[in-house]
Amino acid sequence: MSLIYDLHAHSTASDGTLSPAELMQFAHAAGVNVMALTDHDTTAGIAEARDAATHLGMEFIPGIELSVTWNNRTVHIVGLGIDEHSEPMQAGIKKLMDFRQWRAEEIGRRLEKAGYPDMYEKAKAYSNGCLIGRVHFARALVAAGHADTVGAVFKKFLVGGKPGFVPGAWAELSDVVKWIREAGGRAIIAHPARYDMTRTKLRQLITDFKELGGEGFEVCSGSHSKDDVNAMAQHARDFGLLASAGSDFHGPENPWVNLGQLAPIPKGLKPVWHDWH
Numbered sequence: 495m496s497l498i499y500d501l502h503a504h505s506t507a508s509d510g511t512l513s514p515a516e517l518m519q520f521a522h523a524a525g526v527n528v529m530a531l532t533d534h535d536t537t538a539g540i541a542e543a544r545d546a547a548t549h550l551g552m553e554f555i556p557g558i559e560l561s562v563t564w565n566n567r568t569v570h571i572v573g574l575g576i577d578e579h580s581e582p583m584q585a586g587i588k589k590l591m592d593f594r595q596w597r598a599e600e601i602g603r604r605l606e607k608a609g610y611p612d613m614y615e616k617a618k619a620y621s622n623g624c625l626i627g628r629v630h631f632a633r634a635l636v637a638a639g640h641a642d643t644v645g646a647v648f649k650k651f652l653v654g655g656k657p658g659f660v661p662g663a664w665a666e667l668s669d670v671v672k673w674i675r676e677a678g679g680r681a682i683i684a685h686p687a688r689y690d691m692t693r694t695k696l697r698q699l700i701t702d703f704k705e706l707g708g709e710g711f712e713v714c715s716g717s718h719s720k721d722d723v724n725a726m727a728q729h730a731r732d733f734g735l736l737a738s739a740g741s742d743f744h745g746p747e748n749p750w751v752n753l754g755q756l757a758p759i760p761k762g763l764k765p766v767w768h769d770w771h
């Protein structure tokens with residue numbers, strides 16, 4: 495029997511809408527056999543998710559999606575199979591969370607100046623108190639009637655040049671790969687087709703990442719088209735990267751992204767789970 499893997503998903507510990515336990519129940523009902531939790535910059539949901547997955551008889555992979563600034567761009571690195579108690583990882587998380595907290599307050603101040611008051615408090619009410627990300631602001635701005643959809647809020651408020659955009663530096667690529675490796679995990683470049691990078695830039699990122707000890711590439715992502723999958727598969731073959739597969743599920747209200755329904759790993763690639771069983 496071939497197993498169904500989903501190695502990238504979010505809970506309410508970051509910007510998903512299901513609790514860690516609910517996410518595991520949802521994944522199990524969707525037929526997933528091996529499920530990861532990869533919240534942004536936090537491991538706070540792992541214990542609850544592991545418990546729920548174990549009760550369901552589903553294999554659980556503790557993970558994280560870390561925010562990185564590389565060459566002035568934001569890049570996401572997934573860590574899979576991490577020991578969430580690892581000290582260097584937790585110290586890194588603490589710094590990222592401090593930055594996130596300051597950024598959330600700053601987004602609130604900037605929106606206030608632009609004529610949208612109280613958005614920090616409103617965004618906070620959409621988070622479970624652990625982390626306030628741009629998605630929480632987006633949900634609050636939609637609820638306040640300032641845009642129709644989360645996607646529209648991003649365009650109007652939360653991206654470069656817009657009133658609620660706050661520039662700043664996330665973690666270094668070198669540090670993030672090191673934290674993941676020291677925690678016993680495997681580092682993976684998340685949704686590589688989603689970065690607005692030329693082919694040359696993307697290959698430069700892969701070169702840097704490999705030199706630092708990064709091993710994986712999320713060839714199959716809920717946010718990749720068929721063409722994206724094929725293009726990313728070629729990069730993975732060229733660089734000898736392990737292929738990963740993850741939906742990047744944030745909750746059932748985005749019906750276009752489903753748990754466990756990923757394209758099969760293309761031919762000639764070794765999956766990131768090749769040595770897990």
Ligand code: AMP
Binds near residue numbers: 626628744
């Ligand atoms: P943050 O890490 O707080 O800056 O937020 C990044 C998250 O925002 C991503 O993981 C996505 O969940 C979400 N996101 C980014 N861009 C968009 C967009 N254009 N539409 C909807 N969600 C987005």
Ligand code: MN
Binds near residue numbers: 504509744
């Ligand atoms: Mn997210």
Ligand code: MN
Binds near residue numbers: 559570684685
């Ligand atoms: Mn991401």
Ligand code: MN
Binds near residue numbers: 559
């Ligand atoms: Mn994600």
